[in-house]
Amino acid sequence: MTRNEAASVPPIALELIGITKQFGRTDVLTGIDLAVDEGDFVVFVGPSGCGKSTLLRIIAGLEDQTAGNLRIAGASADGVPPAKRGIGMVFQSYALYPHLDVAGNMSLALKREGIPRDEIARRLNAAAEMLELAPLLKRKPSALSGGQRQRVAIGRAIVRQPKLFLFDEPLSNLDAALRVNTRIEIANLHRVLGTTMIYVTHDQTEAMTLADKIVVLYEGKIQQAGRPIDLYDTPANVFVAGFIGSPKMNFVGGDEARRAGAAMLGVRPEHLSITTGDARWTGVVRHAERLGSDTFLYVQTQTAGELTVRVVGKTELGVGDSVGLVPLPGMLHRFDDRGVRLP
Amino acid sequence: MTPASPAGRAARPARPHIIVFLAPAILVYTAVMIVPLFETLRLSVFRSVANADTFVGWANFGALFFDDRWSHGFWNALRNNVIFFCIQMVQNPIGIGLAALLALPRLRGSAFYRTAIFMPTLLSFVIVGFGWKLILSPLWGVAPSLLGAVGLKFLFAPYLGRENSALITLGLISVWQYVGVPMMLCYAALISIPDELIDAAEIDGIVGIEQFFKIKLPLIWPTVGMISILTFVGNFNAFDLIYVTQGALAGPNYSTDILGTLLYRTFFGYQLQLGDPNMGATVATMMFLIILAGVCIYLFAVQRRLSRYQF
């Protein structure tokens, strides 16, 4: 690569080549190939047991892959111990050292590396300010709230100035309101620091809102990787289509689908409109959820099973009403008998 | 219904079941452990001559400390107890060390090691005492042959038969027997440390021995403290091993005599020596006071600084 070419391509922060992991006889990860650009926020998302946490631990060096190679910032990281990979990690349970105070927690690793005391103090104060931890430095973890412990865990990772930040479901232990706030804080953190971040979650909302790139994992394989909006608009298979987007995409199989030349049809609740004229599907409203901002109607149709329809704002329609539904043009997804997207 | 029930208050309905639940334990415990203990304390301030008990205050204790008939035995036994205890304290670091190795993640064969190392703890003193006596016996030849095999034959001596080495040898045999207990308790404490905490340490670069001393050990201090105080108390129970290997006279020449064996001889007599319940009670009371002092020091000086961490 010439110098000009190299300058215009963002450097690769992380490269996974054919990563496979087996526990005993069970395949947990199969043939994972991925390249992460520097500065990107990548989210691994998938249901429980899909292998995302295992993949994160392999990247961190807490587990060794059964086969395949791992490169961090261009250098091979196979077999390199976690401390030498230049990573920082935030755990689901925060994993703070209970016997040390906040300052101790954040500086233990630096002391071990032999970094001079004034440099440690400098980094500590910078992180404490960024995360609003300054008044808490002398407290022990048991005296902190969940959100505060969260921030200390992040602070502990920041002060090491890592090349790669790893987050393992950091918001799972927080209550709903705190989760939204912390999500925004993490997004801000990424903006300010610009470090490459790998984030694991089972929550597709977190994935959609935080990621530059989403990697959907299921049964140990990458189902699709790409920008959030691409996964939303053009899901590669039935699993991704059903996983991304809330409420879930409506799926219609059987004769209806075959008539359209596919084994399975998909249409999102927000892409169905209620019509009084020519309807593709008709049915009766079985249940209505009124949120104020939206209304979700669950319609039992005659030919397409039960469909969920989103109506913006409020509607007079309710249980027992007959409705006609038609998908918005171009918003009907088609999948073949293996679940793969048809163009 | 028991109107004297501590739970019976005007506003609350009587709860006789509390008494029922507590009674058996409290009765047996009080009758067989607490009352006899007070009886011992009482005997130590009396002297019985021809079936008449006379109150003598501190006289028995004075005799124990200063009267040649008793004091030599007492101070010797006390000194030996201290030495024995110091050797026993070796057992805890070994136990903790073994536990640390066993608690390493992904260590294969951990269950086998645990089972094997814990086995001596199950053996009775008879087996341990006699077994080791035979092995160390100069007549048999196992120990010299083994030492010879690693070129250390010159180290062999009839340890149990020599005054200056018998006590230490017995102390080490006791360590051999009981290492399993601190090992198991520390192992249990170590595996209760959440894995994610260890992961975080690995990522911070704190690994190996440093990880043990900086992260794991601080978190199991309460367990270590408890084991230490239990070793201290157990030390005063030591009798069986010495009785089995050296007899109640705790030879050679009383060099292995500790307070436990002294107590036995003083209470019940042995061969030429007549038993004296009052002096025996005095010895027992001294043991009790020493234990009490040790436990109080532990509870107030040490225990308070140890916090038990909730994970």
Place this chain on the structure above:
Amino acid sequence: MSRRTIAAHAALIAYTAVALLPVLFIVMNSLKSRRAIFATPLALPGPGTFDLVGYTTVLASGGFGTYFTNSLIVTLLSLAGILAFGSMAAFALAEYRFRLNTLTGLYLMLGIMIPIRLGTVGILELMVGSHLVNTLTALILVYIASGLPIAVFVLTEFMRTISDDLKNAGRVDGLSEYEIFYWLALPLVRPALSTVAVFTMIPIWNDLWFPLILAPGDSTRTVTLGAQQFIGQYVTNWNAVLAALSLSILPVVVLYLLFSKNLIRGITAGAVK
């Protein structure tokens, strides 16, 4: 395997050898003829050296059957008493709020720090007075009293973790407090019961002091005391001594190997909490 792991295994193997070899020597040599014991103590019993004379001597001397039964009775009944009374007391301490709760708990548990042997004269007087000298009952009572403190200590902690909702559901269903204790609480603290059983069973079986002082008679002798006196008698008959030792070891080891998984699970169950 990393260097660290190899070093760890080396240390563990070394210590395992230290722990097991003495036992192996005894058993090995108990199966050899007297000449072989002295000539080649380190060798395994082979065709020329194999000899069961030690065992025949021991088994012929008789009495061991009684001793074994005595130990079994004493240990099992003491264990039953400790577990029954201890769990009842623990349940009450953990469940009910009453004025003397903390005090009663402390009272019972301070026995952990007091060796029961210190009260031996008083105990002997008690047993003499109740005509219980040279009975197994005396031993059983003593062992129950000495095992209660640690049992109450461990079991109270476990009883505290039983959910209140469960107990209240029982009350709403009309269960009496005794039924709640027996049907709901007890099954839930089973790991703790096995831990306590293991820790108290071993010292009871192996105890010399109280059998020596309270029940030294031939019909009430426990197997530990019996073995000690037997060996004291036959001190120069190495075959018999080694055989007697091996016979004492074997039942314990067999039981241990059978139950080691449960045993260890019991001890470490507290950790999982």
